Amino acid sequence: MSNVATNFTQRTINYDQLLGDFKVLLKKNNLKFTIQREVILETLYNSDEHLAPESLHHLLQDKFPELKIGIATVYRTLSLLEDSDMVTSLSFGAQGKKYELGAKNHHDHLICTSCGTITEFVDEEIEERQHNIADELGFTMQDHSMQIYGICKNCK
Amino acid sequence: MSNVATNFTQRTINYDQLLGDFKVLLKKNNLKFTIQREVILETLYNSDEHLAPESLHHLLQDKFPELKIGIATVYRTLSLLEDSDMVTSLSFGAQGKKYELGAKNHHDHLICTSCGTITEFVDEEIEERQHNIADELGFTMQDHSMQIYGICKNCK
DNA sequence: GTCGCTGCAAAGTCTTTGCAGAGAG
DNA sequence: CTCTCTGCAAAGACTTTGCAGCGAC
Numbered sequence: 092m093s094n095v096a097t098n099f100t101q102r103t104i105n106y107d108q109l110l111g112d113f114k115v116l117l118k119k120n121n122l123k124f125t126i127q128r129e130v131i132l133e134t135l136y137n138s139d140e141h142l143a144p145e146s147l148h149h150l151l152q153d154k155f156p157e158l159k160i161g162i163a164t165v166y167r168t169l170s171l172l173e174d175s176d177m178v179t180s181l182s183f184g185a186q187g188k189k190y191e192l193g194a195k196n197h198h199d200h201l202i203c204t205s206c207g208t209i210t211e212f213v214d215e216e217i218e219e220r221q222h223n224i225a226d227e228l229g230f231t232m233q234d235h236s237m238q239i240y241g242i243c244k245n246c247k
Numbered sequence: 248m249s250n251v252a253t254n255f256t257q258r259t260i261n262y263d264q265l266l267g268d269f270k271v272l273l274k275k276n277n278l279k280f281t282i283q284r285e286v287i288l289e290t291l292y293n294s295d296e297h298l299a300p301e302s303l304h305h306l307l308q309d310k311f312p313e314l315k316i317g318i319a320t321v322y323r324t325l326s327l328l329e330d331s332d333m334v335t336s337l338s339f340g341a342q343g344k345k346y347e348l349g350a351k352n353h354h355d356h357l358i359c360t361s362c363g364t365i366t367e368f369v370d371e372e373i374e375e376r377q378h379n380i381a382d383e384l385g386f387t388m389q390d391h392s393m394q395i396y397g398i399c400k401n402c403k
Numbered sequence: 404g405t406c407g408c409t410g411c412a413a414a415g416t417c418t419t420t421g422c423a424g425a426g427a428g
Numbered sequence: 429c430t431c432t433c434t435g436c437a438a439a440g441a442c443t444t445t446g447c448a449g450c451g452a453c
Contacts, residue, residue, distance in 0.1 A: 123427050123432055144418080161435040166418060201386055210384060217376050221395055224370055229400035230357055237393040239377055244385035279407055279452050300443080317410040322443060 106136050109192075116175050130155050131168045132177075141181060141189035141209055144169060181236065199236065203243035210243070262292050265348075272331050286311050287324045288333075297337060297345040297365055300325060337392065355392065359399035366399070 104112075113132055117124050134150055135142065142150070148165045151158070169190055172178040180188040181200065197218075198211040217237070225232035260268075269288055273280050290306055291298065298306070304321045307314070325346055328334040336344040337356070353374075354367040373393070381388035 121432085125427070125433060127434070159435070162417095163419075163436080164434060167433085170419095201381065201384060203386075210386075212380060212384065214376060214380055217373055220370060220373050220376075221393075224368060225357065225395055225397055228357060228366065228368065229403075230359075230366075230395070230397045231403060232395055232397040234397070235393065235395040237377075237391065239381055239386070239388055239391040241381055241386045241388040241390070247385075247387060277407085281408060281452070283409070315410070318442095319411080319444075320409060323408090326444095 106133070109136060113177065116177070122171075127158065127160055127164050128168055128171075130158065130160070131165065132172070135172075135178060135190070135192045141191045143189050147190070179236075181238075199238065201239045201241070201243075203241065203246055208243055208245075262289070265292060269333065272333070278327075283314065283316055283320050284324055284327075286314065286316070287321065288328070291328075291334065291346070291348045297347045299345050303346070335392075337394075355394065357395045357397070357399075359397065359402055364399055364401075 110129070110132065113128070114124055116122075117128070130151060131147070134147060134154065138147075138150070140146070144162070144165050147169075148160065148162050151160045151165065169178065169180075173180055173190070177193055178190045179193045180190050198213045199217070201210040201212060202208075203210075221235050222232060266285070266288065269284075270280055272278075273284075286307060287303070290303060290310065294303075294306070296302070300318070300321050303325075304316065304318050307316045307321065325334065325336075329336055329346070333349050334346045335349050336346050354369045355373070357366040357368060358364075359366075377391050378388060
């Protein structure tokens with residue numbers, strides 16, 4: 092690969108650390124650590140997919156059938172995690188959001204409009220440029236997201 | 248402003264031309280040119296906002312009460328326009344999409360998380376970089392979108 | 404005239420909320 | 429024990445669809 096700083100992301104923290112952060116967060120807000128919240132965090136951690144609430148719910152039902160986790164709990168937990176900046180949501184194309192754990196390095200998305208595959212990438216030049224632009228416009232940048240849509244190698 | 252290629256967008260075509268394109272599109276697909284479709288196009292053209300279907304519907308009811316345009320027609324026309332690449336949809340934050348006419352220059356969005364204001368910008372360096380990245384990953388780029396979230400000048 | 408379009412209302416999705424019992428601290 | 433969570437079901441919000449009459453061509 093050339094001089095393009097295009098690197099695939101890596102998980103930056105291990106699960107125990109993530110779980111610890113989650114427990115701290117809960118404690119700080121007087122919330123309880125429940126088995127449902129734990130398996131949702133764990134499932135997000137172990138998934139390389141960008142999960143829609145419904146897909147996550149199915150995964151949970153498959154992996155933890157005895158818990159009978161309700162879809163409402165999935166939505167509530169995702170909102171909680173998103174509000175606490177532990178997960179990020181993306182809304183591509185049609186309707187519905189997809190969630191991914193924020194405990195990965197920051198990255199942007201390349202989305203194949205044919206097969207729907209999402210590829211992640213990071214480009215330092217763009218990252219830096221975004222900061223500059225925000226500064227120039229008197230904006231305090233909190234976050235950003237970028238998507239490139241096209242046809243992937245396999246679909247061509 | 249410094250050397251940052253940050254320019255605000257300008258409308259690239261006039262309304263008559265846009266309307267002409269729309270008529271051609273309709274004819275090509277054996278669709279009819281109706282007053283409802285025309286006022287929707289016109290309202291989008293005259294709006295500097297990114298419009299949600301509901302907001303657009305309200306605008307239309309205010310401006311053309313005698314037409315009694317139904318919300319279903321708004322949705323159907325927006326889908327038509329989006330499928331034909333005449334409008335683009337964005338889905339920020341919460342739920343629901345917002346639409347804008349595609350007949351503007353390409354631009355990206357800076358979104359204030361406090362007041363919700365959307366500022367548009369273009370940066371050539373980023374544009375170019377996106378093409379390079381897509382190429383490197385064997386991707387044929389069709390489109391892209393970028394959002395920067397933060398706190399705007401006024402809200403600070 | 405023909406055939407697509409429209410408004411209306413009903414039906415679908417996706418998401419949130421109310422509630423009573425269950426469970427964490 | 430207390431007070432939050434959970435699953436369920438009902439309610440909401442947003443979008444799509446079926447239909448009969450209307451209107452563009």
